[in-house]
Amino acid sequence: MSGRQRKGRLGRALIYALLVVLALFALGPLVTLVFDALKTNAAIGANPLTPPTSPRLSNFATAWTQGDFSVTMRNSVIICLGTMLGVCLIAGLAAYALSQFDLPGENGVIAYLFLGTALPVQLFLVPLFFLWTKLHLTNNLLGLIIIFWATESPFATLLLRSYLLKIPKEFVEAARLDGASEVRSLFRVLLPLAWPGLMTIALISGLFAWNEFFFSITFIFQPGLRPIATSFLAFQDQNSTDWGLTSAAALFMVVPALLLFLGVQRRFVSGLTAGGLR
């Protein structure tokens, strides 16, 4: 083995070693969730961070019924899908307008969008609730989804716009020349090019909607409409924390989000690769 090859081998080994360290750092804490979900409370009290000696699945069954997860998971799926679809549509149209045309006042709109990502949402709670009550949008999944559209769309628009900027204007121009109407040119030409970008904002807004708890608790009070974060929080009873049940509940919340990510991650990353962020 030449010196250079040996150096290459060592370098490679070192890189993998470092990656494993980072992976343990990222995944380790959440692995304790899996461990604790499989243990009894006594075992957790003795040793909260080690693998279970005699794993049992009863925590999952108990947590599922106690947390009413069948209802809350369904609600969160609806909220998540609704948010993703809405954000993709709203941000998609807006990003298209801001990237493919030279609009007067475009900079103003962009500055305004940046500002939109900067406002502290806790302040809006009371006036927004007041408005939503008047519009009969409280205690209503659609009402919550509309709020999420408003909070997520500015950032999504900015992100998507940067992808679309990389697409040469000639593509769309040529399609328009072919006699295609605006909408046709959108769907046929731009959509496939922008698809990875759309996947990116769908993922980010979907994860946000799935994990959100602050607005969800305030705007929805009918138990049958509550999202999954409330199920999890219900296990954090101040008087007694059954960490085994809480861990199982946590996994019910984490695993679907993870599946969503795995489902779109190839497109997500290829989208980032092709578009970059500008």
Next chain:
Amino acid sequence: MTESATVTRRNFLAGTGLAAGALLSGSALAACSSQSNGRTDLQLWIDITGAANEKYFSTHVIDVFEKADRKVEVDTTFYQGQDLRRVIQTALQARSGPDLVRGASASLTQAWSKAHTLADLSSYAAKDHWSSKISSWALKPFITGSKLYALPMRVDTMLLYYNKTLFGQKNWKAPTNRDELEALAEEAAGHGIIPFGATNVDWSAASEWLMTVFWNHYSGPQAIYQALTGQIPWTEPTFVEAVELLQSYFNKGWMGGSTAKYYSVPSATMGAQFGDGKIAMFPQGEWWMSSLGQFFGSAAHNGNDWDWAPLPALQSGIRYPLYEIGVGGSLGISAYSSHPSQAAQFLNWYYGDTQQALQRMADVPGTYNIPIPFSASSLPSGMDPRSRRLVTATQQAMATGDFGYVTWTWWPPKSDTFVYQGLDQVLTGKMTAKEYCAQLNQIFRQEMKAGTIPPTLKPGRYQA
């Protein structure tokens, strides 16, 4: 490329259809009228947490009431304590929210009433003779002028819980005065046992429980009454000394093991340590009686048991036993409710059906102790003797006049908030006890000028 475009369009439409259908059904649910087949639906939002507690409330309170009054249904939504306050206040501001309003503390309830968001209960009280069904002293914080705006939900007091088995082993006795208390604490600390359990983690206002204890058992109820009525300022040396005494216990590491642990160890963990005998005593409210049991005996795999004693006098001249008394929150009717008389019917049942009320008191210790008159003999026989002792002791304290004042009932809202937020600054070394009392005094004087001090209970005897 065409293929992917069509697929996406189909998915898009399918997705939209699914979402739209779900959303519409969700909206339809919300738009349901609150009257179905002749029954009125009331909304109640309440801070009861934990599956067992929620189940008990649903079956032994709501279901029993609905069977008794077939015309009214109560839909309950359960919240965590810190969320309930924000959620109800936000809803009331929007002129909506639950019909039955659960206020976390008397001062909060008063703030809501001042904003005209709570209905006047005087007419219902007169009609159904609530003054004979509910202890008069407990109604006092909720009366402004001639209006009654809420009903007291729980008799609060502070107790000294202790690990009975541990005390038996070490031949310790529950302390009655400061010398005994400190000697006991020293001895416990010497054995590596934490003298007092205390934690702020699950309830950020926990510091006011401790301040209540020290002001009542060091400065005494007389001094507090004078301060609450504005006769003496909060900067009086006796109040400052009480704060300093509490601070000294923290500095000695007696409370929870260390100040840092007080701010980071959850009560479930501290409770477990208490059950195992690693903590000797626990100054806590009577409400803790409902969750204490899980840390002792077969439930916790230790052979230990607990008991409680009145908190000791921390200065000579202070009575023993002395119980600082207050009201743990309130139950009222929203000014925006469309069914106030039906809501009043629920309240009438909750306080009026004595047999049911006493049964609840016995079933869940320390949770359903509503201030109603009762005789000790009418308490259910299966009641835990420690719980029985508690309800009779507090009733007796009011009858003999040996009571004190808890901060979360008798202090005005901003002062009450400062009591615990300011104490946190003192305990973390950001403020001295003197500065703390000075600032409290300043805030209190402002509230006095604004007229937001709840009516103060004069020292004296109060029949239940």
Next chain:
Amino acid sequence: MTGPPVGTATVEPQASTVADSAPPAVRRRRRVRPWLFLLPLILINLFVVIGPSIATVYYSMTNWTGIGSAKFIGFANYRRAFDDPNVRQALLHNLIWFALFLTVPMALGLFGAYLLSQIRRYQILFRTIFFIPYVTASVVNAAVWQNILNPTNGIGVALGHLGIPGIGHVSFFGSPSWALYAVNFVVDWHWWGFLAVIFLAAMQGIDPSLYEAARVDGAGRWRQFRHITIPGIQPTLVFLALMTIVWSLKVFDYIYIITNGGPGGASQVVSTLMYNEAFTQFNAGYAAAIGLSMSFFIVIVLIGYFYLRKRGSKI
């Protein structure tokens, strides 16, 4: 990807001829149409953001307690915020937060992305694992770390038993000197994987021939990184740095869940202070003033960014 021919010289003049020959109605429609596309965003924003914002501006100039009526008091709240030591302390904490949040996750993200860019096998696996903390909800992450770092039988205690000095008795979230940094650690842990994935994608967009040329010139890994990788992902870096500044001032969730600004204000930031003033202290008008002052800071930062952009620096 197939498509119509791109960028031939004839396309441009043809386009303008077509546009010029269109009747004025069509031309007007064409000008209006992009604004129609912007309409959903603007409408939604109007309802959810502008409406409540105007209310917030109004309330910031009143003595509103959070419930009931409000009396106009002019700029008194703003003057008070300017002098309030709690506000200053919260801003200081935001500044510390910003310094940490800008550097630690970025450094880890760049490092992780660089490592990932050097391998092909298992790249997707590692990438997924790094991303998982970002996927997990803040309430779950907070609960997990509170469990791991608890002072009774957590990892600090375990390390203390192993002989590492000092750490066995630390109460990470409960001690005033550690609380802010401990929560920041959890948030950094949550965030760096997201950055790593984004940086990796940006790195993969760099022309490999640049690296070849550098290698031929004898440049080592570090020089390549500094002079090719970093400039190559500069737009991404700047965009994310800008968002980080904005998000540092907004940070709320984790602090609210874990310490609620405590103990004794040791981890209080502007957003938790605002929440405390609005919902615990009955000072909702004052809270509004604090919040809007904070947004004003952000506006200044954004103006700076746009000014630099206009000046032509490629960011």
